[in-house]
Amino acid sequence: VSEAFLDTLAAIVGPAHVLCQPADMLPFLTDWRGQRRGSALAVVRPGQMTEVAAVLRAAGAAGVAVLPQGGNTGLAYGTLDTGPGQRIILSLGRMDRIRALDPVGLTMEVEAGCILHTVRQAALAAGRQFPVSLAAEGSATIGGIIAANAGGVNVLRHGMTRALVLGLEVVLADGTVLHGLRALRKDNAGYDWKHWFIGSEGTLGVVTAATLRLLPRPRHTMVALLAVADPAAALALLVLAQEELGDAISAFELMAGSSLALVERHFGLAAPIAPAPWFVLMEAQASLPGLAEATDSVLATALERGHAGDGVVAASDAQAQRLWSLREHITLAEAREGASIKHDIAVPVPAMPGFLAEASAAVERAFPGARLNPFGHLGDGNIHFNVLAPPGTDAAAVNDLVHGLVIASGGSISAEHGIGRYRKAALLAMRSPAEIAMMARLRAALDPGGVLNPGAVFD
Amino acid sequence: VSEAFLDTLAAIVGPAHVLCQPADMLPFLTDWRGQRRGSALAVVRPGQMTEVAAVLRAAGAAGVAVLPQGGNTGLAYGTLDTGPGQRIILSLGRMDRIRALDPVGLTMEVEAGCILHTVRQAALAAGRQFPVSLAAEGSATIGGIIAANAGGVNVLRHGMTRALVLGLEVVLADGTVLHGLRALRKDNAGYDWKHWFIGSEGTLGVVTAATLRLLPRPRHTMVALLAVADPAAALALLVLAQEELGDAISAFELMAGSSLALVERHFGLAAPIAPAPWFVLMEAQASLPGLAEATDSVLATALERGHAGDGVVAASDAQAQRLWSLREHITLAEAREGASIKHDIAVPVPAMPGFLAEASAAVERAFPGARLNPFGHLGDGNIHFNVLAPPGTDAAAVNDLVHGLVIASGGSISAEHGIGRYRKAALLAMRSPAEIAMMARLRAALDPGGVLNPGAVFD
Numbered sequence: 001v002s003e004a005f006l007d008t009l010a011a012i013v014g015p016a017h018v019l020c021q022p023a024d025m026l027p028f029l030t031d032w033r034g035q036r037r038g039s040a041l042a043v044v045r046p047g048q049m050t051e052v053a054a055v056l057r058a059a060g061a062a063g064v065a066v067l068p069q070g071g072n073t074g075l076a077y078g079t080l081d082t083g084p085g086q087r088i089i090l091s092l093g094r095m096d097r098i099r100a101l102d103p104v105g106l107t108m109e110v111e112a113g114c115i116l117h118t119v120r121q122a123a124l125a126a127g128r129q130f131p132v133s134l135a136a137e138g139s140a141t142i143g144g145i146i147a148a149n150a151g152g153v154n155v156l157r158h159g160m161t162r163a164l165v166l167g168l169e170v171v172l173a174d175g176t177v178l179h180g181l182r183a184l185r186k187d188n189a190g191y192d193w194k195h196w197f198i199g200s201e202g203t204l205g206v207v208t209a210a211t212l213r214l215l216p217r218p219r220h221t222m223v224a225l226l227a228v229a230d231p232a233a234a235l236a237l238l239v240l241a242q243e244e245l246g247d248a249i250s251a252f253e254l255m256a257g258s259s260l261a262l263v264e265r266h267f268g269l270a271a272p273i274a275p276a277p278w279f280v281l282m283e284a285q286a287s288l289p290g291l292a293e294a295t296d297s298v299l300a301t302a303l304e305r306g307h308a309g310d311g312v313v314a315a316s317d318a319q320a321q322r323l324w325s326l327r328e329h330i331t332l333a334e335a336r337e338g339a340s341i342k343h344d345i346a347v348p349v350p351a352m353p354g355f356l357a358e359a360s361a362a363v364e365r366a367f368p369g370a371r372l373n374p375f376g377h378l379g380d381g382n383i384h385f386n387v388l389a390p391p392g393t394d395a396a397a398v399n400d401l402v403h404g405l406v407i408a409s410g411g412s413i414s415a416e417h418g419i420g421r422y423r424k425a426a427l428l429a430m431r432s433p434a435e436i437a438m439m440a441r442l443r444a445a446l447d448p449g450g451v452l453n454p455g456a457v458f459d
Numbered sequence: 460v461s462e463a464f465l466d467t468l469a470a471i472v473g474p475a476h477v478l479c480q481p482a483d484m485l486p487f488l489t490d491w492r493g494q495r496r497g498s499a500l501a502v503v504r505p506g507q508m509t510e511v512a513a514v515l516r517a518a519g520a521a522g523v524a525v526l527p528q529g530g531n532t533g534l535a536y537g538t539l540d541t542g543p544g545q546r547i548i549l550s551l552g553r554m555d556r557i558r559a560l561d562p563v564g565l566t567m568e569v570e571a572g573c574i575l576h577t578v579r580q581a582a583l584a585a586g587r588q589f590p591v592s593l594a595a596e597g598s599a600t601i602g603g604i605i606a607a608n609a610g611g612v613n614v615l616r617h618g619m620t621r622a623l624v625l626g627l628e629v630v631l632a633d634g635t636v637l638h639g640l641r642a643l644r645k646d647n648a649g650y651d652w653k654h655w656f657i658g659s660e661g662t663l664g665v666v667t668a669a670t671l672r673l674l675p676r677p678r679h680t681m682v683a684l685l686a687v688a689d690p691a692a693a694l695a696l697l698v699l700a701q702e703e704l705g706d707a708i709s710a711f712e713l714m715a716g717s718s719l720a721l722v723e724r725h726f727g728l729a730a731p732i733a734p735a736p737w738f739v740l741m742e743a744q745a746s747l748p749g750l751a752e753a754t755d756s757v758l759a760t761a762l763e764r765g766h767a768g769d770g771v772v773a774a775s776d777a778q779a780q781r782l783w784s785l786r787e788h789i790t791l792a793e794a795r796e797g798a799s800i801k802h803d804i805a806v807p808v809p810a811m812p813g814f815l816a817e818a819s820a821a822v823e824r825a826f827p828g829a830r831l832n833p834f835g836h837l838g839d840g841n842i843h844f845n846v847l848a849p850p851g852t853d854a855a856a857v858n859d860l861v862h863g864l865v866i867a868s869g870g871s872i873s874a875e876h877g878i879g880r881y882r883k884a885a886l887l888a889m890r891s892p893a894e895i896a897m898m899a900r901l902r903a904a905l906d907p908g909g910v911l912n913p914g915a916v917f918d
Contacts, residue, residue: 104698105808105840127702148727149647160645162654163622176893183807185839186610186619186874190916191898195621195654199647216701239563242675243586246746287705290749348642349564380644381564383613415645427649434635439650439906446899457649 001085002041005062009044009088012054017045018093028089031080032073032136033335038080040067043089049169049177049208056206057092057175058405060451066090066173067453068202071115071146073136075342078148081455092143095208097321101126107166107183112143119212128214131158131250135328143207149199153327153418156379157250157285158215159418160416161198167211167215168194172204173447178451179243181211196442197221199244201418202453204446218285222295224321226302226311227276231353234280234378237307238349241282244298248291251283252379253327259375262333263326271326273310280308280325283320330375334386341395347411349381357407359385366401367393382415403429421458427458461500461545464521468503468547469512476504476553490539491595492531492794497539499526502548508628508636508667514549516634517667519910525549525632526912527661529603532595533877534801537607537660540914550802551602554667560585565673566625566642571602571666576672587673590617590709594787602666608658610875612786615838616709616744617674620657621873626670626890627653631663632906640670655901660877661912662904677744681754682779685761685770686735690812693739693837696757696766697808703757707750710742711838712786718834721792722785730785732769739767739837740786742779790833793845799832800846800854804865805874808840818844818864825860826852841874851904862888878916886917 009018020042029038041064046052058064065087071080081087093147095111098119102108103126110119116137123130132145134152144150146168150161158164167182175429180194197205228234234254241249257277264270271279284291302308314320334340347355360372369390376383387398403413403426419430428436436458468477478484479501488497500523505511518525526545528538540546554570557578561567562585569578575596589603593611603609605627609620616622626641629705637655656664687693693713700708716736723729730738743750754772761767773779793799801822806814819831828849835842862872862885872885886893895917 026587102809104694105810105917106701107807109761149651151645151647155645159618159622160647162651163618172897176897178893178897179891180894182868182869182871184805184871184874185808186836186841187612187871188608188610188803188869188875188877189882190872190890191663191901192608192621192877192895193894193897195651196901198654204650216705218705235563242565244746246675246677248745248747252517284703286707286745286747287703288707288745288749289748289755290747290752293749294747314661326838336467346643346645349560349644351564377645382645390835397804410641410643412643412646412648414648415643416647418647419649423648431649433637434637435639435649435652438631438635438637438652442650443899443906445904446897450883 005058005064006042008058009042009055012058013044013046013051013243019043020324023189028069028072028091029080030079036077036080040087040089043091045091045094047094049171052171052206052208053175056171056173056451059088060449064088065302065454066451068092068147068206069149070112070141071136071139073144075138075417076418076422078418078420078456081421083455090206092141098122101181103128105183108212108214109181109209110126110142110212111209112141114142116140116142116145116315123214124217124223127217129217130214131163132161132164135331137311142210146198146210147200147202147205148418151254151382153251153377155377156252157247162195164213165194165198165210166213168197168207169209170197170205170207171367173449173451181209183211187279201420201456203443203457204452206271216287219287219319220285220291222284222291223314224282224295224311225271225273225275225323226280226282226308228278228280228308233351234278235350237280237302238379240296240302240307244294244454245284248284248286249282249379250285253281253376254378254383255279255281255327255330255375256373258371259330259373260326260374263329263336266333267329269326269329272312276309281323306349334373334388337388339389341398343385343391344417345385345406345411345413345417346415347406347409351409352378352381352383355405355409356383359402362401362405363387363398367398374456421456424458464517464523467502467517468501468514470505471517472505472510474537476506478502487528487531487550488539490536495536495539497546498541499546502550504550504553506553508630511549511630511637511665511667512634515630515632515910518547519632519908522548524913525910527551527606527665529600529606530595530598531576532599532878533607534876535881537877537879537915540880542914549665551566553598558580558863560576562587562640564642567671567673568640568668569671570668571600573601575599575601575604582673583676586676588676589623589671589673591623592621594790595672602717604659605657605666605669606659607877610841612710612712612836614836616706616710624653624657624669624673625672627656627666629656629664629666630667632910633907640668642670650781660915662902663725663911675746678746679744679750680779681743681750682773683741683754683770684730684732684782685731685739685741685767687739687767689737690815692766693737694809694812696739696761697838699761699766700757703753704743707743707745708741708838709744710740710834712740713832713837713842714738714786714789716738716846717830718832719785719790721796721832722788724797725792726788728785728788731771735768740782793832793847794846800848800857802844802861803859803874803876804844804870804872806865806868806870807839810868811837811840811842814864814868815842818861821860821864822846822857826857857887872877880915883917
């Protein structure tokens, strides 16, 4: 059966684009942290939408599961499976063209395999911006960030990926193609089905192309690094900044002093201000004049009120990049430090200081020797509450403790990374049976044969 | 059967809240333009979510359809039906509390029947804003604008209603309650089902409460009225303004000179600048200083390049309101002028000048005596392309002509008003059978008995 099926795949996409050798498949079957390895009959690399549809039909007929994959940068094992049953990886990487960019209509049509960084650069070159920005943007694809509803550092102002998708082309499990590449900013004609697929992690359909929303490119950017006493002071600073700068604030990142200490230890990158218990990295963007003036006012008031201590505002693009670089190296520094237990949690923004205090104390009490590395998007109520745990620590117990406090705070156990195969148990802990049953109803309605990414999100 | 059913309803919500007399039901069964009258066994007015669930269960058991209704301000007959079968109107107006407002987390929890204007005022009183703004905001309810995914004048900057909803409480047709009132800005835990219900026009579930997203209240507002030669010049002005002001632009409205002439004739409101073929009403908001300076720069350049002729920038709030008043009276003036055939179309923004020229010429050629009243949200590619037609004009033929050109431009026959019972045929003309079939699959999965708003959106 397998041999005939592989021949069918080769006939659809060409023999060169069906990878069956372990060495060839390895990059597609290993997560970027090297922590898990999946298995598959083959990695199939279609070159166009009609090939995607044909592969899905062939797989459905053969009883083989299909796991759609973008840049394989996910953190929740969304496309890595080791369970029973046969499966193929459907890698969209060859479909990587930018088909159109409209600087007047502020739209861009791109294929699913196009790299996020490429899209961002193309927008900038046209004097516009595509604001989804995240650490993996050099590898993550548009199809992947749509399937994951990726977040990143600009959610505070521009929303998740969902908010920046105007239209989708999607292939259903049975090969049906939905042509929805509409470059419209308003369209209330029937159910807006693109939202069913955004964030569904490849379980409802395969995104093959998207029409993205662009924004004007702001003329001025302000980046500041500020020392703060604690998360409550950071929150007070956020409120103050929002009063003065409005939604010009595009990022408001909180970092523990211990997080920046890790960055300095492993990469030699030091903050240009004195060590502090916590730091805020704040960015604002605007085309209007007056950003610098308003920033000065925020910082003077913050200092006066004690919301912030020492601080620095970047005087050049290079300096701004150096400040951002501190933030961006935290995850890498954590990896060099050793094994860690990651959490991608969200709570209501005002609840964050209390959550951080409570969860930190609880983890340190229950797991002696554990060190905390909390950092992330305070402005969005999303912190990566990571725990550097001594060898032998019961990771599941740490997860349960942290996620229990998250749920008690009305929060989410996955703010931006998704569920994949990593957070399925936690999902069941935070969503009601009625919600899970309703999700399952949609999944069964769209993919009755269970072809698409079985084992992901929920069973 | 009916008598027993009405007794059951009275037992659930109280006898005073089951309206059966024609005079009592009339306001709920007539659209605000007085053009259509629906029929119903009763108008039922629940006071809380558990009553909504009980009413739905009772209706399902009795084989009676349920049409959820907010402020009854819709333009697509979404809750007015005259067809066979028995039905009740489920009016959410009594559930009108603001439950919580969090100025730090920028969220607000409100019940479905809360009036939009009330929500907006509460946000302003707390120094924040809820930016959905539309002509009917004094009557439209939060549940209604969510069911309709309402647009309005601030979509350019803040998106449709969908973009401002963080969480929903929804009752399904079988009475199942989905508790999703989460005040989270990021939540990728499973399918984000709230998006299935937003814009589904009461066909998939009944929204009983919502957690809304607020924004900082901007300190400065600029409103300008400018004369432009034609829509192409208006578009050039938009691009220029976006370069200088960025996404501080919150509204960019195009109005035909003939539209403002109607407003002057029927309401005595005159533009403070000389008559022109077209006008642009532009609004920008920011907390940063520098808005006035940047506006001056835009206007000087626009004049120099010929994008705009005469113009005025409001010097006070009162003047700004007078400029907005011109825009807001167009629909009322049109109604006083006589019968009109309305279109709520969208095309890609850069295609709008061509569409307006082509559609205007085609309508005037095919329907002698027809006069055009095009106005609306050029910044969003959404114009209300209304036709004042002589008595006896074949409205369906006008619709077909206009919608045919819209579809040929890659547009939508309903940008913001929805489908209801008014645009069902046009929906079928613009969505593929595969799309309609997929919408029907979700509807059947969530409401297999066809209890909720049968006859709306599609059959």
